[in-house]
Amino acid sequence: MDGRYADCERITLICDNLNTHTKGAFYEVFPAERARQYVRRIEFVYTPKHGSWLNVAECELGCLTRQCLAGRRVGELRLLQEEIAAWSVDLNARQRGVDWQMTAEDARRKLKSVDPKSTL
Template sequence: MEKNELKPHLKRQWCISKITGDFIARMEQVLWLYNLPYDPKYPVICFDERPCFLIGDKVEPIPMRKGKVKKEHYSYEKHGSCVLLMAIEPLTGKRFGKVYKQRRKQEYADFMFELSLLYTDAHRIRLVQDNLNTHNNSSFYQNMEPEKAFGLTQKFEFYFTPKSASWLNMVEIEFSALSKQCLSDRIPSQEELEKRVMAVIKDRDDKKVKFKWQFTKENARDIMHKSYTQILTKT
């Protein structure tokens, strides 16, 4: 009997929005950025946020034993949620994360200020992020004194990914790793989640886990040639 190569229990999801001139413009800016040589004065950093749901067990799970996997009861308890803000520097393996109770302009401004303190020698931080309503300079001015806010606007240079194109943000690779190592587990409290997440982040930071982006704007022009042509011919 031939081995069945189909694996219906495994699947991957992705989403790509309608390819417009704005989509291509943002995509090419990000791809250009990823292809630049390393420059400590202008570090490229990828940032995003991830909601984390706090889940507890109703029934005590059966602990993992040698040769056996941990067993959880299907029922669970909801304990609210929190959010993980995460930034990585792909070319150096440097990373910074912080867990907050909620996602507002205040948390974004606080995170970016702390991130800026890690790059005091950099002229400007080139930040890749999505176009969420909190991801802009107004967050600084609404939560800080004007001079401090202005300083951050001069420190950060924003590069926005296209709508529905999170695959262009390398921090998603980091979220995937964190999910496999801890975030997919049932964690009942923000304190425990923060402890576990920070331990994984520290381990990956100590190991300097880096990312090498392969997809270039030339690849995009080749693969999306039809879309490029359609946009060019529009009046």
């Protein structure tokens, strides 16, 4: 915030629902006055617990770990990159997708309390 975003009046920070992603975390790391300056410039936006792109990414990383890397130690970066690339090509060839259960109308109804002006 003091570097790349120093000239920004307001910063929107998209967070997952990890318990460390709070305003209080700033007060644990910085002196109170500095933390207060940062927090006043940040708009915290939290993703839905079970419907965000982050949840999908976490699922994919879990699959990568279980299907490609479980029980192994890959000692060279080049070999790790090759293994992950092969796994990724195989996975993408299957054209697997995410089965979103929530319709836009469901999302509007459920998220109205979080963002009443949202039109999704």
